[in-house]
Amino acid sequence: MSIAFTTEKQLAIAAVRRASYLTSQVFNKLVKNETLTKGDKSPVTVGDYAAQALISSMLHHAYPDDPIVGEEDAASLRVESGKTMRERIVELANEALTMDLQEGDYAEWGIGPGKAKSAEEILDAIDRGNYSGGRTGRMWCIDPIDGTKGFLRGEQYAVCLAFIVDAQVQIGVIGCPNLPHDLSKPDGGKGCIFVAVRGQGAQQLSLTGANPTPLSMPPYEASTFNFVESVEAAHTSHSTIEKISNILGIARPPIRMDSQAKYGCLARGDGGAYLRMPTGVGYQEKIWDHAPGSLLVEESGGVVFDSRGKPLDFGLGRTLGENMGVIATVKSAQAKLIEAVQKALETEKAKA
Ligand SMILES: Nc1ncnc2c1ncn2[C@@H]1O[C@H](COP(=O)(O)OS(=O)(=O)O)[C@@H](OP(=O)(O)O)[C@H]1O
Ligand SMILES: [Mg+2]
Ligand SMILES: [Mg+2]
Ligand SMILES: [Mg+2]
Numbered sequence: 001m002s003i004a005f006t007t008e009k010q011l012a013i014a015a016v017r018r019a020s021y022l023t024s025q026v027f028n029k030l031v032k033n034e035t036l037t038k039g040d041k042s043p044v045t046v047g048d049y050a051a052q053a054l055i056s057s058m059l060h061h062a063y064p065d066d067p068i069v070g071e072e073d074a075a076s077l078r079v080e081s082g083k084t085m086r087e088r089i090v091e092l093a094n095e096a097l098t099m100d101l102q103e104g105d106y107a108e109w110g111i112g113p114g115k116a117k118s119a120e121e122i123l124d125a126i127d128r129g130n131y132s133g134g135r136t137g138r139m140w141c142i143d144p145i146d147g148t149k150g151f152l153r154g155e156q157y158a159v160c161l162a163f164i165v166d167a168q169v170q171i172g173v174i175g176c177p178n179l180p181h182d183l184s185k186p187d188g189g190k191g192c193i194f195v196a197v198r199g200q201g202a203q204q205l206s207l208t209g210a211n212p213t214p215l216s217m218p219p220y221e222a223s224t225f226n227f228v229e230s231v232e233a234a235h236t237s238h239s240t241i242e243k244i245s246n247i248l249g250i251a252r253p254p255i256r257m258d259s260q261a262k263y264g265c266l267a268r269g270d271g272g273a274y275l276r277m278p279t280g281v282g283y284q285e286k287i288w289d290h291a292p293g294s295l296l297v298e299e300s301g302g303v304v305f306d307s308r309g310k311p312l313d314f315g316l317g318r319t320l321g322e323n324m325g326v327i328a329t330v331k332s333a334q335a336k337l338i339e340a341v342q343k344a345l346e347t348e349k350a351k352a
Pocket of ligand 3: 288
């Protein structure tokens, strides 16, 4: 039986909508010294930090006892060299926190005019995302900007939030400010929010929360089947995916796109499968890069599993553990895809 989680859903949509607005505003004004390179060489911008502060703050006002797994932490903002970025982040987070209430917003979530926070409170809100995750209880999972490289290129990125109970994703919300409403019309309307609640299906909304459209993936069809995959070659093995594509005799080229916008596209039928194959450098996938997207696909009639056909485990901590890849597709393609993936991996092993 599914539980409604009505307030959690409303809160998640409101937080992602506000953060999507914040990040698209930041992009238009981003200057050179507003991006850092993290220890793992990946970029993080004032937009990532401010969006995590905003979402984390709203969650904490609504559910003070719920732990949060968030991608970012404020350590490099608390030192002297982080002063310029810190000040900008506080300004951006406060602009977003104090925006007028919109339909579906509640002042109790710490938002609306007069709800600005101190620098210390903003940094604490970012650091509240330090939960180590685990198998039991409620938790929230934030990726404030997923696909930061795509964000910096002015391409696709996503504001991602999941609500997890006992290691099962119950709510997934993904805001994609740059995603065309219709991929075949790249110059048409842009900006989508994807929402899924376990047992209640999935929807696409406009960025304002209007025009809810139910999502349902089309069944497997050999002649139109294609893949969606990451842009960055360091994040997924493009060559393994090409092998899988050849084994299946797929004629259409893959759609390359950053972030969990890939899961959104798949859920609405823009592609046949999303494949993410390990590059062999020992990288462990993070739960915030897959939690909302996986529920979105499942609630649209799809399945998400690793290269052995096993479901993703969100109860292991902040990562998905040993990287066996991620495959998301419509149910009717699952068996074919696992077989092709196994075949491709065996060929690679034989060559190594
Ligand atoms: N080496 C490696 N392998 C696999 N994955 C990695 C790796 N490094 C980073 N990341 C994570 O990839 C997240 C972005 O994934 P995308 O699919 O959007 O990648 S891409 O930008 O389209 O290439 C990206 O998310 P964000 O940091 O939120 O942008 C990272 O969590
Ligand atoms: Mg990152
Ligand atoms: Mg990410
Ligand atoms: Mg991120």
